[in-house]
Amino acid sequence: MSDDLDFSIQTVIRDKARHTPSHSHAEGQIFAIFSGLMTVTTHAGVWSMPPGRLGWVPPHCTHSAEIHVPINGFSIHISQSNSLQLPNQPTVIATSALMKALTERLVIAMKENTIGSPEYRILEVLIDEMIRAQQEPLLLPMPESECLTKMALAIINEPSNNLSLDExxxxxxxxxxxxxxxxxxxxxxxxxxxxxxxxxxxxxxxxSEGSSVTQVAFELGYNSVSAFIHSFKKVLGVTPSGYFNEINY
Structure with missing residues (x-):
């Protein structure tokens, strides 16, 4: 066991939408939510954080967070030395059955106030699994130039906009x-x-807010529900109706 694997763990419960202004931590932060949806924004772009994944924010990375619906979950702060093993930019990581079991055990230990040597070893294994895990395609990178940033923001604010590339x-x-x-x-x-x-x-x-697949498809400007489902599955590997069910803890 690494002597310097210092960490703290806390629950995160928010009963309404909330914006957390830009800030940073001296430690690395592992976090997950059990229900709801959160987005994390940095200079590089925006990450969507749905239930059932693990999020990672490296030390000293300035970021803000947006909670879109009531959420509950947890966060773990780990030392800078152990953060070096993990990505140097925020990442959303796919979870395996083992990773879910490890995080559940840590959450139970936190609630029972029994954090000790076994939990340090569990966290070491969790970090090892995070290093090997697949990163999820949930980053929306933002352009840097002013004119392309304005264009990108216009699309984000009106996702049903179907202007062509030429337009x-x-x-x-x-x-x-x-x-x-x-x-x-x-x-x-x-x-x-x-x-x-x-x-x-x-x-x-x-x-995440309860809209139906049909409602979402037409809200986004798709001509058919099947076209939306195809696009969703192509990127995320599962249909919209099964997405939140499959990834929940």
Whole structure:
């Protein structure tokens, strides 16, 4: 067991929507929610945090958080030395049955106030599993230039907007080729991939609030429910109706 694997764990319960302003921690933060939806924003973009995944924020990473519906969950703060093993940017990580069991055991120990050597060893195993786990495609990276940022925010604020790439190029006073090149360079995604990610972020919010798949599909501007389901499954690997059921703890 590592002598410097210092950590603290606490429950997170919020009964209404809430915005937490930008801040940072000297320690790394592992967090998860059992119900609801949270988004975490940094200079690099926006991460959606649904139930059943583990979120990671490295030390000294400035971030803000938005709670869209009532949530409950937990967070674990770990030392900087042990944070070095984990990604150097915020990440949403897929959880396995083992990772769920490990986090459940830590939460029980916290509630019973019995944190000790066994829990330190459990946390070491959890970190090992997080290092090997698959990262989820739940990041919406934001462009850096002013004109592309304005375009991105317009799409986020109106996800049903179906303007074509050529139409957007005209609006931002760029050629199609220049817009395509700069957008990919600044976000790492093509325009089509990015718009799909933006729509899925909003879809997760609506689904977490109880909207039906049909309502979400038409809210996002899809011509059919099946088209929305296909897009959702292509990125997240499961249908919208099964998403929250499959990933809950």
């Amino acid at each position: 957007w190029a005209e609006k931002v006073n760029m050629s199609r080729r220049t817009l395509t090149r700069h957008f990919k360079a600044e976000t790492g995604l093509s325009f089509g991939q990015w718009r799909l990610q933006a729509r899925l972020h909003y879809a997760l919010q609506l689904l």
